[in-house]
Amino acid sequence: xxxxxxxxxxxxxxxxxxxxxxxxxxxxxxxxxxxxxxxxxxxxxxxxxxxxxxxxxxxxxxxxxxxxxxxxxxxxxxxxxxxxxxxxxxxxxxxxxxxxxxxxxxxxxxxxxxxxxxxxxxxxxxxxxxxxxxxxxxxxxxxxxxxxxxxxxxxxxxxxxxxxxxxxxxxxxxxxxxxxxxxxxxxxxxxxxxxxxxxxxxxxxxxxxxxxxxxxxxxxxxxxxxxxxxxxxxxxxxxxxxxxxxxxxxxxxxxxxxxxxxxxxxxxxxxxxxxxxxxxxxxxxxxxxxxxxxxxxxxxxxxxxxxxxxxxxxxxxxxxxxxxxxxxxxxxxxxxxxxxxxxxxxxxxxxxxxxxxxxxxxxxxxxxxxxxxxxxxxxxxxxxxxxxxxxxxxxxxxxxxxxxxxxxxxxxxxxxxxxxxxxxxxxxxxxxxxxxxxxxx
Amino acid sequence: xxxxxxxxxxxxxxxxxxxxxxxxxxxxxxxxxxxxxxxxxxxxxxxxxxxxxxxxxxxxxxxxxxxxxxxxxxxxxxxxxxxxxxxxxxxxxxxxxxxxxxxxxxxxxx
Numbered sequence: 377x378x379x380x381x382x383x384x385x386x387x388x389x390x391x392x393x394x395x396x397x398x399x400x401x402x403x404x405x406x407x408x409x410x411x412x413x414x415x416x417x418x419x420x421x422x423x424x425x426x427x428x429x430x431x432x433x434x435x436x437x438x439x440x441x442x443x444x445x446x447x448x449x450x451x452x453x454x455x456x457x458x459x460x461x462x463x464x465x466x467x468x469x470x471x472x473x474x475x476x477x478x479x480x481x482x483x484x485x486x487x488x489x490x491x492x493x494x495x496x497x498x499x500x501x502x503x504x505x506x507x508x509x510x511x512x513x514x515x516x517x518x519x520x521x522x523x524x525x526x527x528x529x530x531x532x533x534x535x536x537x538x539x540x541x542x543x544x545x546x547x548x549x550x551x552x553x554x555x556x557x558x559x560x561x562x563x564x565x566x567x568x569x570x571x572x573x574x575x576x577x578x579x580x581x582x583x584x585x586x587x588x589x590x591x592x593x594x595x596x597x598x599x600x601x602x603x604x605x606x607x608x609x610x611x612x613x614x615x616x617x618x619x620x621x622x623x624x625x626x627x628x629x630x631x632x633x634x635x636x637x638x639x640x641x642x643x644x645x646x647x648x649x650x651x652x653x654x655x656x657x658x659x660x661x662x663x664x665x666x667x668x669x670x671x672x673x674x675x676x677x678x679x680x681x682x683x684x685x686x687x688x689x690x691x692x693x694x695x696x697x698x699x700x701x702x703x704x705x706x707x708x709x710x711x712x713x714x715x716x717x718x719x720x721x722x723x724x725x726x727x728x729x730x731x732x733x734x735x736x737x738x739x740x741x742x743x744x745x746x747x748x749x750x751x752x753x754x755x756x757x758x759x760x761x762x763x764x765x766x767x768x769x770x771x772x773x774x775x776x777x778x779x780x781x782x783x784x785x786x787x788x789x790x791x792x793x794x795x796x797x798x799x800x801x802x803x804x805x806x807x808x809x810x811x812x813x814x815x816x817x
Numbered sequence: 818x819x820x821x822x823x824x825x826x827x828x829x830x831x832x833x834x835x836x837x838x839x840x841x842x843x844x845x846x847x848x849x850x851x852x853x854x855x856x857x858x859x860x861x862x863x864x865x866x867x868x869x870x871x872x873x874x875x876x877x878x879x880x881x882x883x884x885x886x887x888x889x890x891x892x893x894x895x896x897x898x899x900x901x902x903x904x905x906x907x908x909x910x911x912x913x914x915x916x917x918x919x920x921x922x923x924x925x926x927x
Contacts (some may be wrong), residue, residue, distance in 0.1 A: 390870070397843055397892050398862050400885075404844040 382400040452797040489617065577607065578670045582653035589644075596600035599711040599735045600664030606710075608664075610651040614639075615676065615812070617742045618649065622668035623805050625682075626741040626752025630685065632680075632807030642796045647812065675814040680807045689800040692737050692793050694759075700792035703761035704730055713739050723768050723781055730762045733793070740784065746772040747784040752802055757793065765791055827860075827868050829907045832877060835896045836904060840883075842891040843869060868896055877903050 599619065602608055613621070616636050620627060630637060639646045653671065654666075672678040711730035719725055726743050728736065741748055767788075770781035788795045801804040827852070834849050835841060845859045846869075872878045877900035885891040898905075 391893065394866060394870070396890070397866060400842070400889055400891050401844045401847075401862050403889070616852075 379601065395670055425614060503533075516658075520671070521687060543704050566722055576755050578656075579653035579667050580656045582675075583817045584671070584675050585650050585817070587650050588650040599731060599739070600668060601661050602659060602664040603661070603710075604655055604657045604659045604665070606655050608653045608655055608667075609653065612650065613742065614646050614648055615810070618651070619678065619680075619805065619807070619810075620742060622665055622672055623740075624665060624738050625803070625805055626738075626748065628748070628751045629644045629802060629804045630807065631804060632810065636807065637811060652722070672810075675810050677809055679809040680805050680808065682803050683806055684801060685804050686799065687804070689798055689802055690748050690751060690753045691692050691756045691796055691798050691800070692733060692753060692788065693756045693796070695789060695792045695794045698792055699759070700790065701763045701765045703763055711735065712817045713743060713767075715743055717771075721781065722769055722779055726767045728767065729764045731764070732762055733757045733759045736763075740788075743767070744769065744771065750797065753795070754800065754802070763791075767791075827864065828877075828909075829874060829904070829911060830858075830867075831868060831872060832896065832900055832904050832907070835878060835894060836901065840893040840895040842885055842893050844891075844922075846894070872900070875903075 492785075507622045569628040591605070610618075610621070611808070615631060616627065619625075619630055624627075627637075634640070653667070655667070659667065670679075713726045713731070713736075715724065715726040717724050725743075731739070732755075737753040737755040767784070768782060768789040769784045770779050772783075774781065775783060785795050819847055830850055831846060834846055834853070838849060838852055839844070843862075843865055847862075850858050869878070869880075873880055873894070876897060878894045879897050880892050880894050883893045884889060
């Protein structure tokens with residue numbers, strides 16, 4: 377009972393804390409969605425969708441009462457919302473979730489306007505607000521959204537008292553000093569942080585060597601979910617395939633010199649490479665592709681840029697009878713496909729561990745490129761889980777020679793998925809510069 | 818199975834999760850409950866945070882601000898002694914409810 381009474385008195389603080397907690401939750405969700413694959417923008421939308429459903433459930437609005445967001449919401453003038461959105465905000469002024477959802481939208485629109493140069497930058501808004509402090513009363517009573525309401529764009533005060541009427545900040549001298557110290561400290565930390573990110577995007581030590589000729593039939597292509605402190609092994613892949621792996625694209629998505637794209641020599645004569653590299657302890661799982669790109673840039677002097685083009689793709693979707701493999705439980709460990717060419721009855725097999733379908737789509741193009749002559753393989757299943765499975769197929773050349781056995785399309789069907797050629801937009805990589813041989817280790 | 822949280826079960830789920838995992842922030846709790854329920858209970862914030870506030874007001878859990886794994890300020894919740902006793906009480910009550918419902922749902926013997 378005493379605890380409840382105390383909470384009643386601490387209402388404002390509780391609401392502020394709840395606000396921070398929910399913001400934290402949202403950031404986590406965003407990070408998680410981003411890690412799973414969608415774009416940053418899609419992640420924000422998805423996170424907001426969660427918030428809206430929370431808001432509709434009404435759970436928090438009942439228990440948190442007024443959010444205190446009403447004043448802050450004033451910072452976003454009506455022109456940043458559609459009429460419908462604004463009405464929603466007005467109707468639910470006390471609801472923390474609606475407030476946060478719409479301020480997020482307003483933030484985005486404000487940023488867009490700023491980049492388009494349609495509104496003054498935040499710095500100049502701040503300066504103008506300071507100059508117009510004398511006119512605060514007129515600001516307060518102003519109903520017209522265009523009438524000096526730029527003062528309301530200001531973010532919530534980080535220090536010092538604020539004038540709630542206008543949203544403008546009154547900054548004491550001590551506050552300014554404190555702000556300067558804080559800013560400098562933040563900048564120092566930011567420099568340290570970004571320094572470590574750059575460091576994390578490179579392998580600690582790496583060796584790139586030509587593959588031995590006797591290794592032609594065996595290869596291993598790992599996925600680039602690299603655990604910190606481990607060693608990244610890649611065996612027996614062509615330079616073009618290394619680029620495919622680093623950029624997560626198919627063979628038909630690379631444009632460059634002919635010796636790279638379609639080497640005029642027998643398959644066994646095409647140079648292949650083994651890579652062994654140490655992943656730094658501070659690397660994040662998503663750094664893998666960047667580290668391989670850096671390595672290619674350093675050792676092969678690779679320079680490239682992206683373009684979007686309409687091309688043929690091979691889409692993987694769920695089969696009619698549903699998925700026939702079960703998702704892995706837990707994290708599972710290293711992921712990748714170990715391919716063994718021409719085994720029993722001439723069948724080639726690939727044992728793939730801890731792979732998502734998106735990773736499988738990417739790897740199919742290096743496991744059996746002849747089956748996908750016209751474009752990349754693209755995951756359309758939307759499945760995020762990892763799977764362990766074995767693919768068994770005969771090469772296209774064997775089929776052309778009359779051999780009997782499963783095609784790569786059959787191998788995918790066996791997993792309960794379906795591969796189909798389609799037209800679609802995809803990003804392509806244009807290689808501007810690359811050397812055929814790596815620099816010395 | 819319905820994805821709605823059955824009335825009264827969320828408190829026990831949160832308390833039990835804190836007992837198993839030790840201090841956790843809200844997001845960690847939501848993730849764990851989602852994992853244990855094998856994807857059935859995806860708690861939204863509108864359900865979880867009021868429940869945490871309620872449990873704290875009842876003195877079954879307490880909270881403190883700390884730093885999470887990704888160096889963000891987060892509020893960590895942990896079980897109190899009263900919370901532990903409450904788990905025992907709630908578990909017993911839940912077992913009784915289950916037994917009672919089973920009696921109603923059991924088909925009559927031939």
